[in-house]
Amino acid sequence: MSRELARAAATFEWGWSADELERLVDAVGWTWREPSEGAVTCEFGTARSAGGDAGGEAGGGAGRKAGGDAGAGAFVFRGEVTAIYQNLIEHDTADVLDRRDAFCRAVDDIAEVLGPPPTRTPGPDPSAGWPVAAGVLEVVDRPQALDLWLRPEQRRPTTPPQKAKSHTNPIDWYGLTTLVATEAACLPAGTTLRVGPSITLTQRPDRLTVTVAGTSTAIDWPATGTTYRSMAAGLVAWLRDETGHSHPDEVLIS
Known part of the structure; x- marks a missing residue:
């Protein structure tokens, strides 16, 4: 309707x-x-x-x-x-x-x-x-x-910028994937999520820019939960396979 x-x-x-x-x-x-x-x-x-x-x-x-x-x-x-x-x-x-x-x-x-x-x-x-x-x-x-x-006019105030909570609790790799996807899906415009020392996710009103070791890609916003899951799975795989992290609790999210 x-x-x-x-x-x-x-x-x-x-x-x-x-x-x-x-x-x-x-x-x-x-x-x-x-x-x-x-x-x-x-x-x-x-x-x-x-x-x-x-x-x-x-x-x-x-x-x-x-x-x-x-x-x-x-x-x-x-x-x-x-x-x-x-x-x-x-x-x-x-x-x-x-x-x-x-x-x-x-x-x-x-x-x-x-x-x-x-x-x-x-x-x-x-x-x-x-x-x-x-x-x-x-x-x-x-x-x-x-x-x-x-x-009659836009009444809903813009969400004030917030920083994602730091995470250091031991979880499995699937749990880390879900956490990264969920945190990314909740980013207000003008904020950045850091995943380990080499990954940043920066939110703008119309796009999410994902930077991995200096290489950036953009995801149009709004994005589906499926898109966030796929993006996070790729990032976690890179952390596990390319950077030598042996356990997800080594990855700081802030």
Whole structure:
């Protein structure tokens, strides 16, 4: 159902008045439910698509909200709509790399309608956004859910730069691969992850630059969890086979 909201938002012009909300709901194809008197939020009925949509496929079935309601609604305050949301997937138990797979599928789904996202915010809870006639449309990947938000303007603050935690605990090589992939998938823009003395991963809004012993390659962002796993597996193999590390606990990640 994410494409329907994207298509409607791309051409729908309004003043974000609560009186106009039903017209937008109809344009998206949702079922209008009159807000209760004094309600701060209102919810709409949405039918899940059978396939070919982020709302139908992004999570591969795992962790979705049960039933036919995809979870969509609006926040209303003093007669003005402050935000419209659609819950695409609930994934309380999903790991970071699985979340990134679903996030990329949702971004690709919207990009088929609106083109590549002009606004990209990497980090632990990444987002991608598009300016549209109705405001700003964003896909946001939170630990609890993958959401689509429509707001009058971009409201989500950029994640402040953070350094990855140092790691020296003994783990196996597979564990090290998973750790490197997960840390890389959570890098905010403007930060660098160091893996041992010879590997750096530097995050920019639109790419992750991986440098190994002075040789750099770039990975477009957003990137899937599968991409992070493959990248990390190559780095760990290089550490094990080319640098003589005999055990993963010799590798410092910072």
